[in-house]
Amino acid sequence: MSDGRFSPRRGTIKFIRRWATWTTATKFKAWQEGGINNTTESMTRALITDESRIGNTLGPVQLGFVAGVILRERLPAFERMLWRACRGNVFLRQAMIEAPLEDPSNGDNVYKSVFIIFFQGDQLKTRVKKICEGFRATLYPCPEAPSDRREMAMGVMTRIEDLNTVLGQTQDHRHRVLVAAAKNLKNWFIKVRKIKAIYHTLNLFNLDVTQKCLIAECWVPILDMETIQMALRRGTERSGSSVPPILNRMETYEDPPTYNRTNKFTHAFQMLINAYGVASYREMNPAPYTIITFPFLFAVMFGDLGHGAIMALFGLWMVLKEKPLAAKKSDNEIWNIFFGGRYIILLMGLFSMYTGFIYNDIFSKSLNVFGSGWKINYDAETIIYNKALQLDPARDFERTYPVGMDPVWQVAPMNKIIFQNAYKMKISIIFGVIHMIFGVIVGLFNHRYFKNTMNIYTEFIPQMIFLIFLFFYMTTLMFIKWTKYSASNLDPYSAHCAPSILITFINMVLFKESTILTEACETPFMFAGQEFLQKILVLSAFVCIPWMLFAKPILIMQERKKQQHQPILPYSSEGQDVENSGPQSIPPADQSGGHGNEEMSEIFIHQGIHTIEYVLGSVSHTASYLRLWALSLAHAQLAEVLWNMVLQNGLKTGGAIGGVAVWAIFAFWAVLTVGILVLMEGLSAFLHTLRLHWVEFQSKFYSGLGYAFQPFAFESILEGGSSSDD
Template identity: 75%
Template sequence: MGSLFRSEEMALCQLFLQSEAAYACVSELGELGLVQFRDLNPDVNAFQRKFVNEVRRCDEMERKLRYLEKEIKKDGIPMLDTGESPEAPQPREMIDLEATFEKLENELREVNQNAEALKRNFLELTELKHILRKTQVFFDEQEGGVNQTTESMTRALITDEARTAGASMGPVQLGYMEKSNEREDYLPCFVAGVILRERLPAFERMLWRACRGNVFLRQAMIETPLEDPTNGDQVHKSVFIIFFQGDQLKTRVKKICEGFRATLYPCPEAPADRREMAMGVMTRIEDLNTVLGQTQDHRHRVLVAAAKNLKNWFVKVRKIKAIYHTLNLFNLDVTQKCLIAECWVPLLDIETIQLALRRGTERSGSSVPPILNRMQTFENPPTYNRTNKFTKAFQALIDAYGVASYREMNPAPYTIITFPFLFAVMFGDLGHGAIMALFGLWMIRKEKGLAAQKTDNEIWNIFFGGRYIIFLMGVFSMYTGLIYNDIFSKSLNIFGSHWHLSYNKSTVMENKFLQLSPKGDYEGAPYPFGMDPIWQVAGANKIIFHNAYKMKISIIFGVIHMIFGVVMSWHNHTYFRNRISLLYEFIPQLIFLLLLFFYMVLLMFIKWIKFAATNKSKLLVPRHNGCCLMTPFSHLEPYNEACAPSILITFIDMVLFNTPKPHPEKCETYMFFGQHTIQVLFVLVAVGCIPVMLLAKPLLIMQARKQANVQPIAGATSDAEAGGMSNGGPHGGAGGHEEEEELSEIFIHQSIHTIEYVLGSVSHTASYLRLWALSLAHAQLAEVLWTMVLSIGLKQEGPVGGIVLTCVFAFWAILTVGILVLMEGLSAFLHTLRLHWVEFQSKFYKGQGYAFQPFSFDAIIENGAAAAEE
């Protein structure tokens, strides 16, 4: 848990492994996931490394597995996933895996090719069956004696020359005819085939134009869709038959059919031949159906057998590939018998890593133990914050802004409390918070089952990853909802009200502008918890009261939050022993913030405590004996509600050194004795902190360089020189030394930081007013939704009213969840994130490190599975 507050101490180690034991040792380290290897061959091409052939073999095996996976998903066969991760197989097992995958791929490809050929043959026979059935109608019409129609169709096919030459031929029969020695060019013939239905209109137009109207086309749709053997899609086709005369038209028609990818089939002219062919086609279709069924059963059995082991095969292949990729990062010594690696490891886990190396050596049968030596380095170690399933989401929020510098204070543990609390200040509603908390609690209770359901829905993955954040935001919103006494824009009357009416019922019902006086209508005792429920029904001054209350608490929380951020920088300066930053940055910053903005917070509390409507003051009246008599006067109340000063005006007068104007009602000008003197002193000291922050640190660094002439003295360096946030510091795993920063750059950086802090203190304080603005907007939106939607159903009576109320309630619930919970919740979440990233973390957090990315099989397999799904 200590690494959550500050990142783990890291060490750079050198690892010596025997060649025969390197594979097993790296496999054990991959299962452990605590070692980040460095590339010792950065200038070597990826194709020139030692284990490039093994990596290629793994790529080929992975390709075959993806092919099997695609075929399994195509058939809808479930793949067995036990959730267990098998160990990485030994190198000698790669041959068996390759042989298994090769056999499965070849067998499946052969089955697919045979099935495709059978389906193509089946499609051709099915199309021929439809041609024989559909064209039979045309020939039945001709054989039925419709000679007039036949004669007219024949005349349409004969040119003017043919009419003149063959006027004495009489009626012409459709179909293939006996060749005549005199006029064989003009004997009619036909072709039959099938074409895609969407191509038929264009096909018909092309025939008409290319053949100049000398063809006769008949077509009929095939009602049932046919399966395309290439891609398995269902396509709609039509049968057509084209009558024409002459070899020239025959060649032209066939070219057009080929251009439109129409399939032509032989169609006998004689009815007996057509019946005989149809019987043969049906027999062959039945035989093909039997063979196709057997082929599909065999394919299904192959895929079912492969589906049982596919997940484990993927894991094994990816582990082998990851191991050889890692081995390619190593160096070979001169004897070619030892592999040398460099890696970052957490200091606390060195013993665990050594045990893993020992297990790998024993598995490989090597007698030479591995050697793990710690190295001295000036490089910046990676940042490693050990997390669990609860803290992981909060750490991800911080890392999204920037990974912490090495051993820098980590904001994540404090964010666990401050993030949901500031969110709840904006989202405070008992009902809406309960909905959010129940949703988060449901995801927490069902997290094992939900985590097992792998999905690529990014929105759901974000919600599930932040389930603990959602639950805490809901719980804290329920608390602030109780404080605001707000549940779906209504209030809970738990303790009753401390306000009492002094008017009769008719006056209260008729006077819409009636206000209760705290002098006579309030008991004077504070409400036990939260707000008095009567404020929910106060029409005239409800918003005014909530405005003042929420605005002030937003400033109070904001100033406390920023002061806490400045105090966090003290931990960084003391840990890294940066004495100059501690004295001339932290202390002036804290004084500046306390004397101006925390003083403003104190004025708010003084105003709340000292000024009240029930306050009575006493006036000294001189008596005849020279003594004074304390006599109460109701008309002279210098600390009543009318005399309460504006905190904003008081703060502005304080900064501008203005004297407050006297109150016309004989009120006290100041809230306490010596206020003006204290305020002037505070402003002068705060302004005096600015040149200290601006000049002290650069001047001391310049003086230290002149004295040392080469190196700066300890503690008198800039963050970049001293390694401030970038080196291991006094407790880190690495020393730190970088090139000296130019003095001009130090002055510029310090000026930027000082101006950013001084101006940021004002803007950041104002930025916390978003707590007030969003809280007020959320409450008003909930009230509008209740008034304009749900109240419509509540006004109805009787059975019809129940139906209307049910419908209206459903609509109100949808709007409540969709707008007030989801959209308003997302808005409040983003504003809370900004308050932490900018207003809080800017006071102490650099975020200039890089994350620790260990060699871990779990991460590699998860990323590989995600990439495969995409």
């Protein structure tokens, strides 16, 4: 037609191009199904063949292509976008890369796929590249000629081989350098930590006016002043400095840090005290007393000669192997705790052996060292046909066992626990009262050193009166009962006339009359005038309560009124008081008992809390020491259960089978003994002993509100650096 709307040649060309595209797609599909390798060269050769066939018919047809890689998870969306944006006029082929690739930005492993896209025309080329850029696909140049592609592939392979060679040589060189550096790494760490510590300390110095000297203010132990001066002179000589060091003592109002000198023996005990709180400056340090009282109170609860020997041998082994064990520097926290407290374990084991000897208890059995003081007056027939017989102390008792408990009590199944309970309960109260009184006495040294005379008259004296007149009097009655009453004495001092200490103490506090046990007993009291004395003691103890409650606040009020009416001191022309014109004089001791400018209402409240805490605490703390009796009883009963139910059954078996049974049962008994009675019971007794020291003993005098002195020492710096690195 003349208007050009329809041309047979144009329609033919469109049809041939569609046929060429369909033929190319059909060949690609056939290659894929046949398993032919999908390479850029083969696909390009096929397309060129099709284009040349079409070009021979209708002229040259140019197909362009781009190749690259894309993240595998983005490939489906990438393919859909190409199809929709290019309206199906592109051909995409892709293949997965099996090996993961490293992302250069973050070093993570990513999985990608390689793709090739065929298109026709510059417009589609631009559109395809924009889509690739939007999906962050990486495009790589690929020549159209096969010879150029082969040449490029050979060049790439050569470069890869060169890079692998360089990487291998680099890794070998790096390995040699690191191996050589590893030999000096420890020394380098030590040097770096020392240099950092020195620079950090030097940064705390101040420059003088001339900016030629450094001035430092620091805390120094008085006993080490000469050592520090010698160290400064030695440092000046070695550095070749022309400026001599100057060391001056300064007056300050700040509270100095607390520094308690320790060695490898006392360090563990000091750590127990510091775990409660670091002592204030010049406050009484309970660590020296804890060295004896801590293992002793532990042994009262743990008292067994056999178990104590196991613990002592373990502690002795750690002490003898101290240097090689310390050189290993184990990372096991439990082992480090045991090794750090090796001297505590050794003392606890030795004291437990002593108390076990006093209890005459070794693995729930007794040692008949000195011979029993009891004799049996029954004939053989009576002993055989009677399971339970009673010995009369007045008739069958000859002498007292020299040291500790008589071994005959171990074979007394009926009343052994009753006798041991009474004995251990009384000694627990005695040890507890003496321990608390000693804590109050230690507090007197604090009051005297800090010159708090007010606290001596308003706290120490009433506290001692209250504690001695009530609880120490109760322990005195125990000794009187032990020495005055006996089965061999006649009434009224025979054994059945001995009054109960607990009932006597309750009647004493409640002002109740004591009753006579039997008609043969003339009096319910242990000595003449006991009833009158007890009333005087209780009334005196009750008077101490308002004494502790009101005396100190009233005296503080009077002191403050006197200070308000003091005359004004003369004032000099230099603007200083005449009497205080000295350089930085230390303020006088606080006469208000450490309360300073605190309001009177707060002082009354504080004193009331302190009084209530002490009065109620004296009762609860005394009862708290009964844990010495309870844990000792539990330990002895567990040891007896293990012996009777485990080891005794193996000893009863005879013959060859009995030998094997004894070996197996003894191993089982030994594991239970070490695991339960030594480790678990030992840990329980350790924690209860720690509580008795922290609460019952140290609360009487120890505040623990200071801060520890931290000297500059390379040893502690290196230890701290190594622990932080781990």
